Amino acid sequence: MAAIFILIMPPVKIVIRAGVQAKREILPMTAYVVFTRERTRNASDMEAYVPRARASFADHEFERLAAYGKCETLEGAPIEGAVIFAFPSMEDARAWYDSPEYTEARKHRHLGADYRAFITEGV
Structure with missing residues (x-):
């Protein structure tokens, strides 16, 4: 069987x-x-x-791509809803997530519901 290699390159700006x-x-x-x-x-x-x-986003560049719209689970346990935010970089996403404002907010999320959360790079 032949091996298949996929090379994923980060976006490159040519000046x-x-x-x-x-x-x-x-x-x-x-x-x-x-x-x-x-x-x-x-x-x-x-x-x-x-x-x-909502207030925790005040000093952060982001875009809300999805927030609790119609959702269909294709695999795994069903979910009640999903939210997706886009940030310019992993560092920007972590800066928001680890900010004092969001650290305080997420205490209530942890008490109020079971969530899964992750950050992933994309294009």
Whole structure:
């Protein structure tokens, strides 16, 4: 059986200036923070979480790509909902997640529901 290798390259910016040799520059990949809510345990803690979580984004560059829209589980245990945020880089995503504002907010999320959360790089 032949081996198959897939090489994934990060996005590359090529800068070309008149009279200057082209320069390749590796750009940071977009980072996606994904939350899946598996089970709500305490609605009042979730109600306390929402305004705090919203406020935690104030000083961070991000884009909300999905938030508790129609969801269909294809594999594994069903989920109640999902949220996806895009950040310019893994470092930016971690800066938001580890910020004092979100650290305080997520205490309520942990008390209010069972979630899975992860950050992944993408294009």
